[in-house]
Amino acid sequence: MKKEKSFYIIITILTLTYFYSCSTNKGNFILNEEFNNNKIGWVEEQTEFHYLEIKDGEYLIHSIDTSNARSSAGTVYGGYLYGLPSKYQIITSIKQKETKNENTHFGIILQSSTLEYKFAVYADGVIIVSEYDYNSKIRKILISKKINLSPTEPAEISINIDDMYFMVTVNDLTIGSSRFKTKTSSWNDLRLYASSESAILVDYIRIRKK
DSSP states (O other): OHHHHHHHHHHHHHHHHHHHHHHOOSSSEEEEEOSSSOTTOBOOEEOSSEEEEEETTEEEEEEOOTTSSEEEEOBSOOGGGTTOOSEEEEEEEEEEEEESOTTOEEEEEEEOSSEEEEEEEETTSEEEEEEEETTTTEEEEEEEEEOOOOTTSOEEEEEEEETTEEEEEETTEEEEEEEOSSOTTOOOEEEEEEETTEEEEEEEEEEEEO
């Protein structure tokens, strides 16, 4: 029994190491995901609520069910979030594919055990960064700014993090800066999302040391 348990532990370690090595490049990249494959376990499924698929170097997130505010997707393996440095940058390029809702939005979600930080890009060009506390059930707007944003062009979202402080840019335009309440080495999850009745294509997502 002990030998069998040890065997499974070794296999698990080797598997996670393989996934991590496949998801990163040498140099400053902690994560360099271009969706040419699915080696770190991005969710792919088709249900009555959403459709998630990696195809042709893009990640499709299609939120179908109107009873939910959004559909979000992360990875089975989140080891790239463990032990993040004090300074790093999260970058992603997302294009709106379709929408049936004028209030559609998409972006990145960072979650700790009790807090959620949402970096949202709205179809009309409004950028909103918010903090949600799962204990108090209160959402607080940290940053809000409107920019000229073409619905047919991708939005490049950049989050530049320095310890517990961060600055956001979209398409090289500074949106604003604020502060996390959680240490950024304590993220439980990083997710990409699309709001109800909308679909997005994610070209890449990267985490780079600064």
